[in-house]
């Protein structure tokens with residue numbers, strides 16, 4: 103008989119230091135889909151849900167899609183929003199007949215007005231509804247914060263193994279296979295998770311070099327052992343002020359097996375020992391501009407990414423530090439994306455395409471991170487800001503930047519958007535009529551994800567610290583809920 107499998111996706115990386123609350127509209131700007139709306143959106147995409155829709159006929163599953171919701175990282179999720187999203191999953195578990203298995207795509211760093219550990223709460227609730235024997239597998243972002251509550255109530259945890267994250271499809275397939283085997287009575291997956299007193303480590307999760315390379319190889323070796331079903335390494339998300347934020351290792355074994363605990367502890371020892379290792383040096387704006395001004399005969403662009411205003415980390419996406427530095431440096435034949443500022447797009451619309459006018463750009467959400475740039479510019483183009491990702495990340499899915507424009511400030515073509523987003527795909531420019539390959543300098547707001555699309559076209563990549571919200575200097579933040587003592591905040595940790 104066909105197995106009935108509940109599936110859902112609820113994603114949020116909550117930067118609790120952001121002043122932007124995350125509500126249902128924040129989800130609608132990315133996507134917020136229920137029930138039958140979900141399959142047409144994801145079928146054929148290289149995503150978690152795309153994988154599940156592909157596998158269901160092969161496994162003979164009847165899928166019960168509950169909700170698919172993703173919002174750009176931002177501040178604490180409102181109680182109403184959390185009730186709607188988690189309620190859809192719980193309702194799906196109780197609706198119209200028994201559920202044989204569950205696969206959830208979660209981020210694992212979601213903080214709401216009512217739950218510091220939103221995913222743990224959801225899983226506990228789901229477990230209470232479904233009972234102890236229904237397999238519940240979850241996929242997590244590599245930057246998940248993973249709690250004991252999550253490990254106690256999920257049967258299997260499978261985290262991404264790539265940063266930039268390009269293996270969502272493969273990880274959901276792995277999670278689905280564990281649910282299939284559990285429903286067939288072949289295995290009884292159980293999870294355990296280990297942490298150390300650190301909120302930082304694993305080289306921010308970068309998988310190309312640094313400690314993660316050896317850790318992932320170790321995870322592969324363990325997964326080849328009998329009874330070890332999944333080994334997940336999480337770099338954690340330090341900008342969620344909750345007790346268990348930071349790196350963790352979750353191991354899924356067949357039945358409760360002390361070997362799983364031993365693996366998790368051993369790998370956390372390695373993460374603890376390497377917690378201060380960094381493979382990317384953050385440059386100041388001055389250092390980066392000195393390199394950008396240097397004459398270069400390469401036909402390839404220099405790519406400069408501001409990690410501290412990365413909307414993918416909860417940054418506002420509207421701070422002006424890097425763009426101002428590029429303007430002050432007198433760069434020509436440059437482009438920049440994005441500045442997230444709907445008021446500026448509206449001002450551009452009033453000026454009109456092909457016309458010049460004075461515009462106040464960015465720096466409006468929190469003046470602590472710099473003032474707006476106000477100058478005359480040319481409104482090169484205006485549009486609805488929609489494109490389909492065609493790079494390695496989120497391939498095939500729609501991005502909605504909201505009403506957008508290309509604004510030419512001196513020698514720099516700036517993509518101004520209404521919605522907040524991280525520049526992970528070249529379509530951020532191409533959809534606005536700018537070919538980034540033809541530019542000498544490309545300015546971006548992103549930490550590392552941009553490399554999937556931009557490293558191949560870059561002569562060199564620089565990552566800068568403009569002093570915005572997502573500072574890597576964690577001592578700048580006032581933590582209230584994080585466990586203490588903890589590295590690097592407390593010398594005693």
Ligand SMILES: [Zn+2]
Nearest residue numbers: 243244245267
């Ligand atoms: Zn991540």
